[in-house]
Amino acid sequence: MPLYENYQSPWLNDELRILADACQKFFQAEFVPRNEAWIKQGKVDREAWNKAGEAGLLCAALPEKYGGGGGDYRHETVVMEEQFRAGISGFGNQVHSSIVVPYLYHYGSEEQRMRWLPKMASGEMVGAIAMTEPNTGSDLQAIRTTAIRDGDEYVINGAKTYITNGQHADLVIVVAKTDPQLGAKGISLVVVETANNTGFERGRNLTKLGQKSADTSELFFQDCRVPLNNRLGDEEGKGFVQLMQQLPQERLSIAQAGIVCAERAIELTLDFVRERKAFGQRVLDFQNTRFKLAEAKTEALIGRTFVDQCLTRHLRGELDAATASMAKYWCTQKQCEIIDECLQLHGGAGYMDEYEISRLYADARVQKIYGGTNEIMKELIGRTLG
Numbered sequence: 001m002p003l004y005e006n007y008q009s010p011w012l013n014d015e016l017r018i019l020a021d022a023c024q025k026f027f028q029a030e031f032v033p034r035n036e037a038w039i040k041q042g043k044v045d046r047e048a049w050n051k052a053g054e055a056g057l058l059c060a061a062l063p064e065k066y067g068g069g070g071g072d073y074r075h076e077t078v079v080m081e082e083q084f085r086a087g088i089s090g091f092g093n094q095v096h097s098s099i100v101v102p103y104l105y106h107y108g109s110e111e112q113r114m115r116w117l118p119k120m121a122s123g124e125m126v127g128a129i130a131m132t133e134p135n136t137g138s139d140l141q142a143i144r145t146t147a148i149r150d151g152d153e154y155v156i157n158g159a160k161t162y163i164t165n166g167q168h169a170d171l172v173i174v175v176a177k178t179d180p181q182l183g184a185k186g187i188s189l190v191v192v193e194t195a196n197n198t199g200f201e202r203g204r205n206l207t208k209l210g211q212k213s214a215d216t217s218e219l220f221f222q223d224c225r226v227p228l229n230n231r232l233g234d235e236e237g238k239g240f241v242q243l244m245q246q247l248p249q250e251r252l253s254i255a256q257a258g259i260v261c262a263e264r265a266i267e268l269t270l271d272f273v274r275e276r277k278a279f280g281q282r283v284l285d286f287q288n289t290r291f292k293l294a295e296a297k298t299e300a301l302i303g304r305t306f307v308d309q310c311l312t313r314h315l316r317g318e319l320d321a322a323t324a325s326m327a328k329y330w331c332t333q334k335q336c337e338i339i340d341e342c343l344q345l346h347g348g349a350g351y352m353d354e355y356e357i358s359r360l361y362a363d364a365r366v367q368k369i370y371g372g373t374n375e376i377m378k379e380l381i382g383r384t385l386g
């Protein structure tokens with residue numbers, strides 16, 4: 001039974017439903033059986049990327065000319081939603097396909113596109129983006145990593161941390177200062193291909209509260225040399241603007257993931273409270289349970305309609321930074337609140353790893369932190385208040 005009796009995302013059509021069905025089958029057959037092992041080892045197997053590439057699940061929105069699926073952001077959304085519905089939180093395709101690839105596509109030259117995008121689509125290359133540093137995250141202008149010209153190369157020096165896909169990454173978009181004297185205007189995006197690059201080193205794969213099968217890493221650059229034409233964009237100093245242009249999609253994607261996970265939590269909880277008995281009745285029959293789940297379902301549906309509206313605006317190129325920030329802040333806040341209530345309704349079982357709700361709870365927490373913290377989201381929304 002669908003969670004909402006009378007609501008369907010307006011952008012869904014038959015073609016996208018077929019894609020959703022194919023994704024569901026793929027994730028159940030190929031990823032779900034391996035998920036426990038991935039959680040234990042702290043990362044997915046490298047071959048997961050090639051399998052997803054073969055199945056056509058990477059770069060769904062990228063034009064076919066570059067090896068992509070030839071779809072649009074709806075297709076990315078469908079792949080992402082089915083991944084989370086299958087309970088796979090650690091496969092970093094959201095970063096790879098919905099964040100890294102758009103930078104390469106929008107700001108890359110034709111030569112750069114042809115060099116990298118087909119490999120990103122096949123899974124031959126895994127992508128990461130490295131903004132955050134040990135000493136700065138929210139205050140991106142304060143980054144210390146530099147990319148200084150030396151002949152026809154950039155020499156990159158610095159350290160990054162908390163980088164999703166860091167252990168597997170073959171291509172890292174490094175946010176670096178090409179002119180350290182300037183603030184935001186001195187920032188550029190420089191691509192590092194990690195293979196055989198002696199100046200690049202992976203640090204620890206950091207252990208975390210949740211999303212345990214996602215590799216989240218330290219990365220080090222010590223006299224790391226890349227050709228000048230690995231910079232994205234015609235000019236130096238455009239990195240900050242490029243980031244600001246692309247962040248709304250990243251934030252929408254996080255908001256959408258938040259809503260899918262909240263919906264999943266409600267479904268799991270409904271299954272549980274329909275079966276579980278206390279004081280001679282089903283847990284669902286307590287008025288408190290019905291009220292809590294009524295609130296959760298209402299809020300999830302409000303979130304769902306909001307992200308659907310944002311998606312429609314995004315497809316038209318009209319999703320502004322403040323609205324994307326509202327979606328990211330509100331949906332991830334509600335995700336955490338809803339999952340907390342759902343866990344409570346499971347009683348002790350909710351705290352046990354063997355119940356998916358406990359994983360959803362641990363996985364959710366970071367959603368309020370990455371992609372720009374929710375405090376930064378409120379700052380961005382606040383700027384529209386005059």
Ligand SMILES: Cc1cc2nc3c(=O)[nH]c(=O)nc-3n(C[C@H](O)[C@H](O)[C@H](O)COP(=O)(O)OP(=O)(O)OC[C@H]3O[C@@H](n4cnc5c(N)ncnc54)[C@H](O)[C@@H]3O)c2cc1C
Binds near residue numbers: 137375
């Ligand atoms: C699992 C995970 C995956 C990640 N993946 C990536 C990745 O792939 N690439 C990448 O570059 N980064 C990644 N990050 C980093 C993430 O984006 C940063 O952690 C985040 O932006 C916050 O930066 P920070 O940790 O330096 O916190 P800080 O900026 O030090 O913030 C600390 C606290 O101060 C608050 N604060 C800061 N400035 C303000 C302000 N102006 N007003 C009010 N409050 C403020 C923050 O909201 C926060 O509560 C990831 C992080 C995690 C945990």
